[in-house]
Amino acid sequence: MAQASATTETVLLRNPHSVLAALSARPRDVLELRLPPQRPSGTWQTVTAQARAAGVPLRTDLRGQSPREQREQRHGAASAVVRTLPGVPLDALWRAGREESPRLWLALDCLQDPHNVGAIFRTAAFFGVRGIVLTRDRSAPMSGTVYDVASGGVEAVPFSMVTNLAQALQAAKEAGLWLLGSSERAERDVRRIPRDRPWLLIIGNEEHGLRRLTLDLCDEVCGISGRGAVRSLNASVAAGLLIAALSGEM
Numbered sequence: 001m002a003q004a005s006a007t008t009e010t011v012l013l014r015n016p017h018s019v020l021a022a023l024s025a026r027p028r029d030v031l032e033l034r035l036p037p038q039r040p041s042g043t044w045q046t047v048t049a050q051a052r053a054a055g056v057p058l059r060t061d062l063r064g065q066s067p068r069e070q071r072e073q074r075h076g077a078a079s080a081v082v083r084t085l086p087g088v089p090l091d092a093l094w095r096a097g098r099e100e101s102p103r104l105w106l107a108l109d110c111l112q113d114p115h116n117v118g119a120i121f122r123t124a125a126f127f128g129v130r131g132i133v134l135t136r137d138r139s140a141p142m143s144g145t146v147y148d149v150a151s152g153g154v155e156a157v158p159f160s161m162v163t164n165l166a167q168a169l170q171a172a173k174e175a176g177l178w179l180l181g182s183s184e185r186a187e188r189d190v191r192r193i194p195r196d197r198p199w200l201l202i203i204g205n206e207e208h209g210l211r212r213l214t215l216d217l218c219d220e221v222c223g224i225s226g227r228g229a230v231r232s233l234n235a236s237v238a239a240g241l242l243i244a245a246l247s248g249e250m
Contacts, residue, residue: 009084011144016043019080021152027054029083093131094175102247103198107133110205114140118149119236125153127247132159186223190245
């Protein structure tokens with residue numbers, strides 16, 4: 001379960017499931033629930049009830065919001081202001097669930113689409129991935145879009161933000177993890193990768209894939225064997241298939 005964060009940065013969440021996850025994991029970090037003039041519907045009713053129980057301020061006026069936020073709230077959209085999570089130290093990431101299955105961690109090498117990052121967090125949470133390493137530079141920030149697309153995944157999967165991925169990968173090796181790169185040009189299919197090792201699976205940039213230094217640090221490189229005319233997959237879809245395979249679900 002995520003811990004309450006000390007950060008002062010916030011995100012505006014519009015997915016009720018991401019708000020529910022934050023309320024469950026760290027209710028004190030949910031700073032405000034913004035409700036439309038009419039009664040909220042669907043899952044937002046559950047969000048509202050839990051927010052009230054947690055003492056979260058409920059707001060229906062539009063003052064101090066951007067024009068877009070005012071339009072959304074006026075036309076029935078609810079949202080919540082939530083503190084961002086600061087992440088955890090790398091050494092804590094490697095210790096997370098070390099003896100549990102699957103012994104699988106992820107590293108994202110400069111992914112730039114927040115929808116991909118959010119989708120990977122959601123898949124990681126579904127399959128029980130132990131943690132995710134993200135790069136600070138040339139990468140999508142941990143925005144409200146990431147939290148919303150993850151639909152609670154950011155609250156469930158520990159993550160570390162690093163400025164130097166190569167150093168983080170070396171630290172993973174020193175902690176006993178094996179580095180598994182992913183590439184559409186890899187000759188070895190992921191289903192041939194042994195599952196008796198703790199793997200750090202590395203997902204590359206949407207356009208350029210893994211950087212050369214990242215590839216040089218990998219113990220193995222794998223891909224997904226396709227049969228159709230299209231030879232590549234979206235980064236988050238590929239990540240999902242690789243995670244499923246390494247988790248023993250394919």
